[in-house]
Amino acid sequence: MEKTIKIDPKVAHYGTGRRKEAIARVWILPGSGRIIVRSASGKEWDAKDYFERDILLAKINHPFVVTETLGKFDVYATVKGSGKPAQAEAVMYGIAKALESYNPSLRALLKPAGLMTRDARVKERKKYNQMGARAKYRWSKR
Numbered sequence: 803m804e805k806t807i808k809i810d811p812k813v814a815h816y817g818t819g820r821r822k823e824a825i826a827r828v829w830i831l832p833g834s835g836r837i838i839v840r841s842a843s844g845k846e847w848d849a850k851d852y853f854e855r856d857i858l859l860a861k862i863n864h865p866f867v868v869t870e871t872l873g874k875f876d877v878y879a880t881v882k883g884s885g886k887p888a889q890a891e892a893v894m895y896g897i898a899k900a901l902e903s904y905n906p907s908l909r910a911l912l913k914p915a916g917l918m919t920r921d922a923r924v925k926e927r928k929k930y931n932q933m934g935a936r937a938k939y940r941w942s943k944r
Contacts, residue, residue: 865917
């Protein structure tokens with residue numbers, strides 16, 4: 803499929819965001835605040851249509867709010883893996899890294915907001931002889 807946004811390496815800034823199993827590759831370009839998300843199926847969506855919930859859109863815009871650059875950049879992101887909430891957080895981290903690439907002095911604002919530290923929490927694996935990660939099978943004495 804053809805991209806709707808032409809990414810020029812001279813003006814675009816890139817950041818990779820990860821959360822749980824989700825990976826987001828994010829490019830920011832000077833623009834009007836449009837956010838385009840390309841899903842694993844190859845279809846491109848407007849962020850409002852893809853993420854649907856307002857809280858997820860607020861997460862995506864959080865790095866722009868912290869750095870007071872809301873509406874100054876267009877965002878093109880490709881997402882894959884996990885679910886939409888984790889993908890939204892991955893896009894958020896990717897935008898923060900791209901903003902740091904754009905202007906390294908913005909790190910002083912992004913770091914205290916917790917946007918430069920990856921949220922490393924992932925699902926704990928299931929163990930053998932157990933029902934799940936923590937839950938055990940019922941023990942019977944006889």
